[in-house]
Amino acid sequence: MTSPITTGQIGTVYLVGAGPGDPDMLTLRAARLVMQAKLVVHDGLVDPAILAMAPAGARFVSVAKQRNHHTLPQEAINALLVREALAGNDVVRLKGGDPFIFGRGGEEAESCRAAGVPVHIVPGISAANGAAAAAQIPLTHRDSASIVSFVAGQCKGLAEQDWAGLAGKGRTLVIYMGVKTAPQIAEKLMADGLTPDVPVAVVENAARASMRVLRGPLAGLPDLVTRERVKSPALIIIGEVTAREDATLAALALEAAE
Secondary structure, three states: OOOOOOOOOOOOEEEEEOEOOOHHHOOHHHHHHHHHOOEEEEOOOOOHHHHOOOOOOOEEEEOOEEOOEEOOOHHHHHHHHHHHHHOOOOEEEEEOEOOOOOOOHHHHHHHHHHOOOOEEEEOOOOHHHHHHHHOOOOOOEOOOEEEEEEEEOOOOOHHHOOOOOOOEOEEEEEEEOOOOOHHHHHHHHHHOOOOOOOEEEEEEOOOOOOOEEEEEEHHHHHHHHHHOOOOOOEEEEEOHHHHHHHHHHHHHHHHHHO
């Protein structure tokens, strides 16, 4: 089989989804690219076990981002990818989850195309899909939800965003990057009409050995995050689907008692 990484006067940038963390959740193409990479530009959420798959001698550049502290601003990351490719280097740009779901992959792809740099998108299992699967929470279910929405919980102007209709009966809402803004999120959703007892799950470190799944009502979300000292990466899932495991266990217990 020929190598998926090309060589030439101008390098190619591969925007690769690294999934929720577990190396087993990489796509075959993503795994092959990492194992043949000479230059890896990666986010802070990429698991070290995935980085360890790269060959000896590979060069790593971390562009990890934390709330209110970025190793490099996004514009500098875009410029880095372009500069390396124009220097003739193929770049494996590893992003947690999927590069086109809150990964700013669109901006990086646009910058590459504008500079005449070939860019390929390698999708990954999104954080939402990975977290829900690991926690055995169905994002849709015939009896509970036929609509699922993804939103970012730390975008600018959070209070002014219109989330009306995104959560409620028959709907599932998945919130990325919402740990620090959990109080505002709970207040916002209840102000938009959700009842305080709507079930919520917080999935921390999804698909990793340290994964935790925490459950409670919407009104108690801020206290849950504070009490359990939840840290990123963590997703907040809101809707009836988060209580399905509890409901199933209760039904089985009742059946056994009878």
